[in-house]
Amino acid sequence: MVNGEAEPFVIGSKSFTAVAINTAAKAGQWIKTKLGDINRIDTKFSSQDLVTEVDKGSEKLIRNLIMTHFPNHSILGEEGVEPGPEASAKALQAMSDEEYLWIVDPIDGTTNFVHGFPFYSVSIALAHKGEVIVGVVYDPSRDELFVAEKGKGAYMHGKKTEVSTEEKLEVSLVATGFPADRQGALVVNLKGVQALSPKVRNLRVAGSAALHLAYVAAGRLSGFWEIGLNSWDIAAGALLIQESGGQVTDTAGKPYSLAVRNILATNGKIHEELQQELAAAEATGF
Template sequence: MYTIGSKSFTAVAINTASKAGEWIKSKLGGIREINLKQSSQDLVTEIDKGAEKLIRNLILTHFPDHSILGEEGVEPGPAASAKALQDMSDAEYLWIVDPIDGTTNFVHGFPFFCVSIALAHRGEVIVAAIYDPMKDELYVAEKGKGAYLRGKVLQVSGEQTLAQSLVATGFPPDQQYALPLNLAGVASIGPKVRNLRVAGSAALHMAYVAAGRLSGFWEIGLNSWDVAAGALLIQESGGRVTDTEGRPYTLAVRNMLATNGHIHDEMVTELTKVQ
């Protein structure tokens, strides 16, 4: 499943994420144009678009018959995102790409952003690569084969309760629906955890859950390219990924909950109170 001929899906994902990440890092501080998407909090730059073009070209060089769903090829808003995913639902192999997850951080020079690449086979994610160019950390997972960082097997953290946990979330750009719900979740969960972090990249937050650096993460109104790679990383690291009501993860999930497994039910209870 993980190769066509002698070409490894995982090797291509690793090579592509690494090359795109290094190119993005080289452009830090050199942004010429910033445009707004969904709101003043939802940014896109020529670097996002250039990185996605680079990623597409690298993937299609190896697998010209594969489909690619990239953030910069989709109009802003949840309806457009859902339609784009639905339009590709029949693809045998679908690469799901966020060229810069954490664009606002990138624009401001805040060093917390990443390249996120996932490969789904008939709707199930089988390969994931998340590359943080600022820390030179490449998180990799294959379905059924574990998740790795610098050759070490990743394992989620061992916290058993919310009171012991460091949890992350985000502030969605959708100020009418997603942001108020997420803030309600902050009000509910914040007093019950050891502390909260909001660092501005869903994919990297999820990689941190897989690596045991965070106990959990949730956010309302995400897209498939934000979370597909992170979801496989966490599952292969022994964690649990669902929507915020505890239903199984699919590519269509927009309200994401990912944890070490131990605190999952507690978080579902708190989040369902405010949704």
């Protein structure tokens, strides 16, 4: 009990975190068995925004496992939402009053998965009254599981994760993405790439926002930003970073919430410098 209230991480004897871990691991292992065995590739928002039957199968598996344990909870999954930023925002808004909302990306990095490039992940978060309380990102290629509970720290295979110690951009390894929205978000993000590439140690664009965020939490990257992401790309990774001592805001520096689409996540030490560079380059998306 906390302040006379039941702890939000448990219903009865069932731990949300245990279910999230088990579900992400099962989905990830199933996805891995499908590598190189894709019968159909469709596009969603643009010709670069891919979806396969493996994405859909993974989401179905995740939904079934969560609903078995928590039939009264709600689930917001990427494959259950129409493509495009407006539909994503609307879907989140429609579920924003739910007490317990699972936010799921069944494969973050589908393009990598399709090409056999081993950088993709399963992202599962649980929000309680709009606040993320559990976050799990699983990388099946490396069998690395990143997990965080609000107020209880973040871990990778039992070892506490901590953000990196770099204090300046010039010694920082920073990641971003190339958004599927070629007319809008990509143009803005490329301004940021152009402005930042001479000012950081190096940039990485590996194609899974959830995994990039997990890498910030684990100290492998000093920061990450991207324009035009969705709640399911960010929710789990944001908690991982916060619980590892880092900072997560939107690209204008405002506090993170589930509605944030333009994300800035760092070790905290380079946050202000990175935010100012994005603002100076008119690359915040605002």
